[in-house]
Amino acid sequence: MSLYEAELVVDRRESAADGVLALxxxxxxxxxxPAWEPGAHIDVVLGPGLERQYSLCGDPADRTAWRIAVLREPAGRGGSAHVHQELGQGDKVGVRGPRNHFALEPAPRYRFVAGGIGITPILPMLAQAESRxxxxxxxxGGRSRNSMAFTEELSRYGDRVTVAPQDETGLLDLAxxxxxxxxGTLVYCCGPGPLLDAVEERCPAGLLHVERFAPKEQETGENTGFEVELAQSGRTVTVAPxxxxxxxxxxxGVEVLFSCTEGTCGTCETDVLEGAPDHRDSVLTDEEREAGETMMICVSRCRGKRLVLDL
Structure with missing residues (x-):
């Protein structure tokens, strides 16, 4: 299925917190x-070679606008600096999507855990859980209260929301x-890697859904070469170690969509027709990895000598 692609206009810029800009x-x-569900993200093309993924954090019922929030990261790769310093009201940006690897599955109860900018995909989930x-x-949690985005919006939920700035309360009380x-409870978590790792240690895998902004450290074997048959293109390529x-x-010479090249965004997800992928992404669930029906071709490899991909 082809993804929606368009140039959209920045209609509004507003501060969501210290260092966080909502667009x-x-x-x-x-x-x-296009319609979207909580947990979805879009690709935002900020310039040549400058493409980033941001979670949609507005109202899914509003088909006239998409809202994203961008954390200013001084040590980043330039995307957040471009948004904060150069992208003004009335400017156009390319977008592609939405995609969703973090959808809110039906359940009678949820526990949500968010750290910092990880609140963005969680925010519309709360409204959906409420409606269900x-x-x-x-x-x-966050570094300080002033750095935590959308706390005013969250205040309408009362004591179901616990805001815990680290400079006031210390590390999050995950216990x-x-x-x-x-x-019957599902746990949804998004935030920095150490928080996700800590939550994964405490929570049974079957209950937990996470979204990572950076790749998870994984133990992998030695890379070996293998062949990939491209079913649509009629070509076979050799993938060196x-x-x-x-x-x-x-x-x-086969054009494919890609972005992060780290196995976190899902842009390069490709259907696997034959063969066993060696999954090294931070997107697929354990069940999806076991099924082996798709793979992120930017990082994942082959557990055998041959793959057939729908390319």
Missing amino acids: TLRHPLGEEL GAEWSLLY SVLDDVPE DVSVLDAVRAA
């Missing part, structure tokens, strides 16, 4: 934007929300 994007001709009549709570989780599937495919 509202609209179609220049007022056209409706589910029981839920949110534990939201208070993750120990003795009632049956020091080359990714993505680079090998592109070197063969």
Whole structure:
């Protein structure tokens, strides 16, 4: 299925917290934007070679606008600096998507944990959980209260939301929300890697859904070479031990969508027709990895000698 691609206009810029800028994007001709569900993100093309993924954090029922929030990262790769310093109201940006590897599955109860800018995909999930009549709570941490985005919006939920700035309360009390989780509860977490790792240690895998902004450290075996047959293109390419599937495919002249090249954004997800992928991404669930129906070709490899991909 082809993804929506367009140039949207920055309709509004507003501070969501210290160092966090919220942008509202609209179609220049007022056209409706594609529907999306909480947990979805879009690719934002800021310039040549400058493409980033941001979670949609507005109202899914509003088809006239998409809202994203961008954390200013001084040690980043330039995307956040461009947004904060150069992208003004009325400017146009390319977008592609939305995609969703973090959808809110139906459940009678939820426990949400967010750290810093990780609140962005969680925010619309709360409204969806509310509309479903589910029981839920949110534990939201950050460096300081002023750095935590959307706290005013969250205040309408009362004591179901616990805002816990580290400079006031220390590290998040994960035991208070993750120990003795009632049956039927799903846990959703987004934030920095150490927080996600800590939550994963406490929470059974079947209950937990996470979204990572940076790749998870993984133990991998030694890279070996293998062949990849491209079913649509009628070509077979050899993937050397020091080359990714993505680079090998592109070197063969086959154009594919990609972005992060780290296995976190899901842009390069490709259907696997034959063979066993060696999954090294930070997107797929354990069940999806076991099924082996898709792979992120920017980082994942082959557990055998041959793959057949739908490219």
